[in-house]
Amino acid sequence: MDFLRDPIGFVIQWYVGWLAGLGLPAVWVDVIAKLTGALVLATGAMLFVVFLIWYERKLIGRIQDRFGPNRVGPWGLLQPVADMLKIFTKEYITPIGADKFAYNLAPILAVAAVLLLWSVLPLSMTVVGTDLNVGLLFLIAVGGLGEMSYILAGWGSNNKYALLGAFRLVAQLISYEVPLVLSALVPVMLAGTLSVTGIVEAQEGVWFIVVAPAAALIFFIASIAEIGRSPFDLIEAESELVAGYNIEYSGLKFGMFFVAEFLHAFTVSLIFATVFLGGWRGPGAEEIPILGFVYLMLKTFVVYFVTILFRGTLPRFRIDQMMNLNWKVLTPLSLALIMAMAIAGGLTRDLPIFWQVMAFVLVNLLLLALTDQIMKIARRKKAKVNLAIGTGQPILTSSTKHGTGE
């Protein structure tokens, strides 16, 4: 294998060959190679967060007409390193009455749950941790483990604000998992497999975001809610509340939650790019596998950029609005979408692929337009009800109740 065309795959092959050359049995070679791969991938992903934090702060700064970090190193690149060193030296404070086991387990579990997601994602044609035949299900199941860490953190800190924050967070995560799973079923139906590698391979002709734009939209919204980014950041709500589940954490234990949050945000972008944007696919990616890795990173950064744009521009939801969006719009829409896609796929089974794709796109756009109309009607009705209350009885506004003269 050529080193220049596929450096990562080349190194992996060389390493496995070297291990086998030491005279170890084949089973042990496999175990050691996988363990090393996991170690390298996890360390690389966690170090990558240093760059992500800088990137996000810089972008948010630009959106808000600031410079962002610009003092430490060129363009402020070393700012996260300085912050990291600072957080290493801080004192660990364990609150009185905290459940030590749960309190200390939570940050580890939070990072581990995110790192586990990387184990089934194909990074290029030749580099993939494990090709599970239930890969997509694995992604969702492991994502659920993260919720456990937030509960443990909230409960273990012996603080009622942390507990309330954990309740709010887990309520949001469990709710948005429903449309997330349902919309992820659409690519599974189109690819005919649960394996992530298989889903990437099935997008050879056309990306799934083109075939199923509605599913991609639901998946994107639900994954933003899963990572608790604005406009779904009412679990943190820095400007209104005292943080949330992680209020009692200090030093590196807080840092672990911080790393988990940033890495999760990047990882869901990676999952979106893999499932809907064709993963490592691109011109020439099969002949030169390293190009596939570059394509995947480009796609991921485009998705990540959009989530940061959301974070920098959209105001926060109220909790009832957030729940309404999930249970009254996204969940019914994704259920209807699955049924409509199945029917459209069944009816156009014998047609050429072009007409199949057209049918899928038509179904998606129709459902999106219908949802939009229904939401508009509901809003108009609500406005009418509010108006009726307004004319029926005079509303006490703050100015009449506590006027300036009082």
Add this chain to the structure above:
Amino acid sequence: MNGLQAVFLLAALVSLFSAAMVVSARRMMHAALWLVLTLMGVAVIFVTLQSSFFAVVQILVYVGAIAILIIFSVMLTRRVMEDHGDQILPGWRGAALVVVLLFAVLVGFLALWQGFTALLVELPPEADNLLELGKALVSPQGYVLPFELASVLLVAALIGAITIAVDRKEERGG
């Protein structure tokens, strides 16, 4: 003993030990966490049986949903659910006898069942066991009837939950 057997033994020991801890832990929260470990151990056993689908569904449903709901309800009852008294009931000998008898009866009847001793058919290497499972669940020769019955049961449970949770207008008016 090969590696697979070692993993199986380890997973079985961990799940049995944590299952014992579920009933003997003094704090409800710790019992719930031990339960999570037990369920994870069962998932590992599914993996050693090459049934990755069941392993992932075990984590998705039992750890991701049911254990989280249990922990959710335990969190609401902090301090109330702590046990300080003696953990062994006075009549534990009778209980142990009943448990042993029940276990013997269950194993005895299972041994009589012909599926218990039937040899498993190995799938051809190119077959996807997930695909075979999916086909078996919807084929009339397979498990379509139990599958549909379970679905009806779940729908009934859903409707029941909604009926309980909905606040009726006449009650509110009165």
